[in-house]
Amino acid sequence: QKEVEQNSGPLSVPEGAIASLNCTYSDRGSQSFFWYRQYSGKSPELIMSIYSNGDKEDGRFTAQLNKASQYVSLLIRDSQPSDSATYLCAVAAYNFNKFYFGSGTKLNVKP
Amino acid sequence: DGGITQSPKYLFRKEGQNVTLSCEQNLNHDAMYWYRQDPGQGLRLIYYSQIVNDFQKGDIAEGYSVSREKKESFPLTVTSAQKNPTAFYLCASSITPLTGVSYEQYFGPGTRLTVT
Numbered sequence: 001q002k003e004v005e006q007n008s009g010p011l012s013v014p015e016g017a018i019a020s021l022n023c024t025y026s027d028r029g030s031q032s033f034f035w036y037r038q039y040s041g042k043s044p045e046l047i048m049s050i051y052s053n054g055d056k057e058d059g060r061f062t063a064q065l066n067k068a069s070q071y072v073s074l075l076i077r078d079s080q081p082s083d084s085a086t087y088l089c090a091v092a093a094y095n096f097n098k099f100y101f102g103s104g105t106k107l108n109v110k111p
Numbered sequence: 112d113g114g115i116t117q118s119p120k121y122l123f124r125k126e127g128q129n130v131t132l133s134c135e136q137n138l139n140h141d142a143m144y145w146y147r148q149d150p151g152q153g154l155r156l157i158y159y160s161q162i163v164n165d166f167q168k169g170d171i172a173e174g175y176s177v178s179r180e181k182k183e184s185f186p187l188t189v190t191s192a193q194k195n196p197t198a199f200y201l202c203a204s205s206i207t208p209l210t211g212v213s214y215e216q217y218f219g220p221g222t223r224l225t226v227t
Contacts, residue, residue: 004153008151031213032213032214034215034216042220042221043201043218043219043220043221044154044201044218045218046215046216046217049214049215088153088154090216092213093213098156098159098169098213099154099156099213099216101146101153101154101155102153103151103152103153104153
């Protein structure tokens with residue numbers, strides 16, 4: 001069983017729509033959760049971190065965490081073609097910075 | 112200008128040769144990490160270090176070696192024992208985690224290694 005699961009996509013949304021990206025994890029003891037964006041051929045770039053249940057908003061991005069369901073999501077409002085990338089979910093093991101990464105969801109935003 | 116640098120960006124080697132990838136950071140982070148990424152896959156942890164002169168194996172350490180002689184530097188050597196070395200290698204760093212809390216990892220630009 002993979003530690004972190006993501007739908008590989010591609011997820012296609014029209015420009016201006018809301019993109020919803022989902023991630024599930026297996027370790028109930030996980031405490032820290034992160035979303036990274038990775039453009040083709042580039043390194044991952046941190047978008048959001050979330051540590052407690054609920055929503056966290058930063059500009060057009062909202063991260064949602066539900067520890068009971070072992071589920072974390074990323075919403076992108078007013079999607080732009082420049083948001084087209086692969087989005088990686090990362091989950092950190094308790095008490096240490098060892099991250100487990102999902103294989104990523106590829107997002108295509110159509111103009 | 113703070114950040115993480117990796118060199119070279121592209122590296123080509125013949126099978127059977129050892130190769131060392133450079134990673135330097137000026138963020139004053141204590142912890143540093145090496146990951147490998149294969150096409151269409153997530154990142155897999157090779158080695159990590161939380162303090163100078165100490166490092167631990169990650170999930171796929173076989174065929175790799177590291178050193179941590181300075182806080183700023185964490186070079187990775189890909190040895191001839193690594194069966195499938197062709198991949199995208201990413202170095203990351205973070206501040207030291209507190210109990211129960213893991214902090215953001217920041218990535219360098221990566222080195223794309225091709226072994227033929």
